[in-house]
Amino acid sequence: MRYRKIPDETVRRLPLYLRGLLLSADRGREHISSQVLADFVGVQSWQIRKDFSYFGDFGTRGVGYSIEKLAREIKRILRLDVIRKAALVGVGDLGTALLAYPGFCGYGLDIVAAFDVDPDRVGKVVNGVRIEDASQIDALQERGVILAIVAVPRSAAQSTIDRLAEVGVRGILNFAPCKVVAPRRVKVISLDIAMELARLPYYLPTGGAGEHPLAGRSSRHRAS
Amino acid sequence: MRYRKIPDETVRRLPLYLRGLLLSADRGREHISSQVLADFVGVQSWQIRKDFSYFGDFGTRGVGYSIEKLAREIKRILRLDVIRKAALVGVGDLGTALLAYPGFCGYGLDIVAAFDVDPDRVGKVVNGVRIEDASQIDALQERGVILAIVAVPRSAAQSTIDRLAEVGVRGILNFAPCKVVAPRRVKVISLDIAMELARLPYYLPTGGAGEHPLAGRSSRHRAS
């Protein structure tokens, strides 16, 4: 089955495995079995083995996976094996929190630029990054930035993404709560936090008699 | 097929449809067809019709869906038809941003309490909500709060969730980047922002010759 079509869900799980390996690595062990890793990240062991089988033989039968080697392989597959520079557009409350968030560097992602249209914010330094005027987005290409995080208001989202696409950005993480479009060469991942919270009440128990008899059943698939 | 098993993916899309309806509502139209709504939110029209068919006949053939009625139905299905009180635990950078985020109220979700362990933060008022000491979580039940947002550091995540589960919280949106467990009666949705960003480089074009010949193909499923 090697090197056939790679399921989208597999790609979605790879960062999860990487996170698990990085968290478990500093506990002194050299190798880890699919069973132990599976328990640690909350999936099934065969799921892990199947996912890895799309990319090659990373383990040793009877032993397990070398933690360090496996982490390196996943990083290579996800193209996280080099430090990737990212830009943040929109330094409101959420943008500020993202700038301060230490979690990105664990994956080799480095926010090197931040932009906003508000003159009051431009020039301020947040977490070591100086906020620039949004017009400076034009220079992103020369600075070698091809990833961007969009945390602007809904009304500015599409135009921001258009601009980013124009200056050569190839991957965008969008937090604006609306549909956005981009050229085919630009991969956009959208995350609407309010929408995630909004589907939580669905799984709540019913107040009276079984109005939603089937809610919450059959979640064999993705947990969250 | 009415009232058979409801696909998890359908539940995941319902908030998307609701968002689309709310955004399109103020444009004066009374009815909307599945085709128009589909274009607006970025899915296929048959997908919308199929999803709604699990819950009942909301539309009128030849006319489309009443925007107001459909929004009301989706809210009912998602149990968003009453104002739901939610608590925030962890008022760091991300927590502060979430408190200030205006997007929740559009879905009838209201953050009425915020907790932190840092004495410097306790007592401060952010966006109209006074930050309380984490020990006050015990009183959540009497205050009628059964939804919580967890934005604490990784090391505190599991114990926070244990505590919330003890005091009767039934739904949790977790931002801590680690695996967490909860009793079956508690639904946990986890969101790891860094992990989302981490899978973005995978879709980047390859530098040299086709090292990843299949990347980015075949995305018939969920866009983001």
Place this chain on the structure above:
DNA sequence: TCCAGCTTGTGAATGTGAACGCAAGCACGA
């Protein structure tokens, strides 16, 4: 060298959701 115990890798079976296509049904005008 051989055996016992583990763990991986993967073909095949199963299950689930996406995609299709069309009959049923409503609105409106002739």
Place this chain on the structure above:
DNA sequence: TCGTGCTTGCGTTCACATTCACAAGCTGGA
């Protein structure tokens, strides 16, 4: 009242992902 055009609802088909089960293969000890 009938016909035309449009839109929904849904049975069916197809594609994909999960799940299973086991052969292949490594390690370490006898």
